[in-house]
Structures are given as structure tokens and as C-alpha cells.
Amino acid sequence: MAWYCSGQTNSELIENLFEAGLIKNERVKNAMLGVDRAHYAPSAPYSDSPQPIGHGATISAPHMHGHACEYLIDYLHPGSRVLDIGSGSGYLTHVFANLIDGPSTGKDGYVIGIDHIQELIDLANKNMSKSPEGRKMLGDGKVKFITGDGRKGWPEGAPYDAIHVGAAADKLHPVLVEQLRAPGRMFIPVESEEGGGSALSALGLGGGQYIWVVDKKADGSVHKEKVFAVSYVPLTDAPPK
Ligand code: SAH
Numbered sequence: 001m002a003w004y005c006s007g008q009t010n011s012e013l014i015e016n017l018f019e020a021g022l023i024k025n026e027r028v029k030n031a032m033l034g035v036d037r038a039h040y041a042p043s044a045p046y047s048d049s050p051q052p053i054g055h056g057a058t059i060s061a062p063h064m065h066g067h068a069c070e071y072l073i074d075y076l077h078p079g080s081r082v083l084d085i086g087s088g089s090g091y092l093t094h095v096f097a098n099l100i101d102g103p104s105t106g107k108d109g110y111v112i113g114i115d116h117i118q119e120l121i122d123l124a125n126k127n128m129s130k131s132p133e134g135r136k137m138l139g140d141g142k143v144k145f146i147t148g149d150g151r152k153g154w155p156e157g158a159p160y161d162a163i164h165v166g167a168a169a170d171k172l173h174p175v176l177v178e179q180l181r182a183p184g185r186m187f188i189p190v191e192s193e194e195g196g197g198s199a200l201s202a203l204g205l206g207g208g209q210y211i212w213v214v215d216k217k218a219d220g221s222v223h224k225e226k227v228f229a230v231s232y233v234p235l236t237d238a239p240p241k
Contacts, residue, residue: 005048005063010036013046013062022048023066025073031098032066039130040091055117058233059089060166068164068187069095071213071227075162075185076100079107083157083179085150086166086235087113090124094134096164097143112157113145116238121145151235153179160184168209168232177214177222186214189232 005020007013014032017023023032038045041059050058060068069076069092076082076099084093093113100109115121124145128134137143146154150165151173159181165188172190180186189209209230215223 007046010038010046013037013048017048017063017066022063023070025070027076027099028066028069028073028095031069031095032062034098034133035091035094036131037062037091039134040089040094040127053089053120053123055120056233056239057086057088057115057117057120059091060232064230065092065095067211068092069099071187071211072096072162072164072185073099075183077105077109077161078102079105079109080161081109081157081159081181082111083154083160083163084111084113084166085153085164085176087115087124087145088120088166090127090145092164092166093124093143093145094128094137096162097137101137101142110141110157111143112154113143114148114150114154115145116147116149116236118147121147149238151175155179163187165189165235166232167235168230169235172212172214172224177216180214180216182216182220183218184216186212188212188214189230191234 005016007016018029023029041051048062050061053059080100082096087093093111096111153176158179161181161184163186168189170191190212192208210226211228211230213225213227
């Protein structure tokens with residue numbers, strides 16, 4: 001279904017996704033209209049499909065970026081702190097930055113993109129510097145790209161109102177839940193435990209990946225919900241140099 005939403009221009013792509021109901025929220029739509037995908041996915045920027053960006057990484061399809069933003073939208077406001085784990089191209093990090101942009105609240109909001117491949121951190125910085133708005137956000141410290149193992153989060157910037165994980169985890173890493181604000185929300189693809197290690201999973205049957213939405217409520221209690229099946233590259237150890 002998704003490729004029907006592709007367009008000739010960035011705005012055509014986003015408007016098509018909106019008309020098809022794959023993006024429903026106006027704020028998400030406007031935030032995505034504000035980032036030219038050509039700066040992040042040069043080979044087929046306005047196609048609603050994932051694309052390789054080198055180093056074994058992929059930029060996700062635009063409708064997946066839209067879904068991620070919509071699940072997190074109530075936690076994305078001026079002053080929010082956001083952690084984007086597996087930031088890859090930097091596209092979604094930029095969209096999150098647009099979603100927390102706005103009149104000053106006196107709170108120090110920012111988006112941290114973290115990736116374990118230095119070349120991808122360099123690429124994300126380069127991509128974001130292609131637009132004057134992106135350059136300003138980097139210059140103001142509203143967006144920062146950090147090299148590190150995202151499975152540990154980035155405690156220096158915690159607590160986060162929203163954590164997005166852009167690669168599949170083998171479990172709901174407790175340290176990431178710890179770094180959520182109360183209230184706060186995490187969007188994370190996790191390998192299903194069902195069938196894990198069994199003969200079925202060895203055959204690629206059973207198991208699979210699902211998005212989990214993890215809410216930390218104001219009282220600190222944690223609620224988890226499995227929302228839909230997905231296919232992400234895994235969160236792994238950094239490749240040897
Ligand atoms: N949100 C990105 C997705 C990139 S693909 C985009 O749409 O462009 C997933 C990314 O996760 C890759 O860039 C990969 O390098 C990164 N990654 C994998 N394991 C990681 C880990 N342990 N720590 C940090 N980043 C990791």
C-alpha cells in the first residue's frame with residue numbers, strides 16, 4: 001500500500017501520506033513538511049519506502065517515521081527532551097526537533113540522536129547542516145548527535161519525555177525505562193520472545209518483531225503495550241574498526 005503515497009516533491013509525499021490516513025496528526029504532518037527528505041535519503045527521497053544509507057543501516061519508510069511521531073506526539077512539546085536511538089541518517093531526529101520547536105517555555109528542550117557508527121553520526125550532522133533551520137538547531141544545541149551504544153541510552157541528557165528506538169532490541173532494556181521521565185513514553189521495536197531459541201525460530205518462524213509502547217506514568221508506574229508487527233535492523237554491538 002505504502003508506495004502509492006510516494007510523490008514528486010517532499011510536500012507531495014507528505015500530503016499523500018496524510019490523505020491516505022498514514023499520517024493523521026496535523027503537527028506531525030507540519031513537522032515532516034519542514035524537513036526535506038532529499039537531505040537524508042538522496043537515492044529516492046520522495047518514495048514511501050526504506051532505503052540503504054550505508055554501513056548496514058537503512059532510513060525507515062516515511063510512513064514508519066510518521067507512526068513513530070504519532071505514538072510519541074503527546075510527549076513532544078517545546079521544552080521536551082527526546083532521545084532518538086539509532087539515529088542513522090538523522091531524518092527523524094530533525095523531525096523530532098521540529099516537534100519540540102516553539103515559543104520558549106523556560107525549559108531547556110533538546111533532541112539527542114545516538115548511533116554507534118561514527119560515520120553515521122558524521123553523516124547525520126552533514127545532512128542536518130544542509131538546511132539553514134537544521135544548521136541553527138545544531139548551533140543552538142537543540143539537536144546533538146552522540147556516538148555510543150544506544151542500548152545504554154544517554155544518561156547525561158536524562159530524564160527524557162520521549163525515547164524513540166530505531167533498531168530492534170532483544171529486550172526492553174531496563175536502563176532505557178529508567179531514563180524516561182515520569183510521565184514519559186518510549187517507542188521501541190523488540191524481538192518477540194515467543195519462539196525465541198526454539199526450533200521454530202531457528203527456521204525464521206514464530207517470534208518476529210513488534211513495536212512496544214512503554215509508558216512511565218506520573219506516579220512512576222510502568223505500563224507496556226505491544227502495538228504492531230515490524231521489521232527493523234537489530235541493535236547490535238558496534239562493528240570492529
Ligand atoms: N532512524 C534511523 C534508522 C537507522 S537504521 C533512520 O530512519 O535513518 C538503525 C540504526 O541503528 C543504524 O544507523 C545503526 O547504526 C544503529 N544502531 C544499531 N545498533 C546500535 C547500538 N547498539 N547503538 C546505537 N545505534 C545502533
